[in-house]
Amino acid sequence: MEEANVALSTKQRDSIRRRLRTHQNGKCCYCGQVMRTGKLGSPYAETIEHLQRRADGGSDGIHNLALxxxxxxxxxxxxxxxxxxTYKAGELSI
Incomplete structure (x- = not known):
């Protein structure tokens, strides 16, 4: 069954962030840097990442999200x- 792309409420986003933060031990899914919460201007500020971009048909489902x-x-x-x-892990040159 395909998931509809509907805007997440703040409560849903916060819940997803907590689950992902616990699952990823507070580290970036790409570089492994410990992220900062509440520091929006920081390069290490925590953001929700769509693994398959929404522009490419990705959904807001938890299976498609990472921090x-x-x-x-x-x-x-x-x-x-x-x-x-793979690039961030140093296994690929671009």
């Missing part, structure tokens, strides 16, 4: 999440 630091979230651009993770 990434702002630097990695912005640095990924349109790149596939797995390619970007």
């Amino acid at each position: 990434a630091c702002r630097s990695c979230n912005e640095g990924r651009g349109t790149m596939n999440w797995l390619v970007y993770a």
Whole structure:
């Protein structure tokens, strides 16, 4: 069954952040840096990342979300999440 893309409420977003933060030990899914909560301007500020971009048909379902630091979230651009993770791990030159 396909999930509809509906805007998440603040309460839902907060709940997802807590679950992902626990699952990822507070670290960015790409670079492994410990992220900062409440520091929006910081390059290591915690952001919700869509693994498959919404523009490419990705949903807001928990299976398609991870936490990434702002630097990695912005640095990924349109790149596939797995390619970007491989690049950040130093296993791929771009």
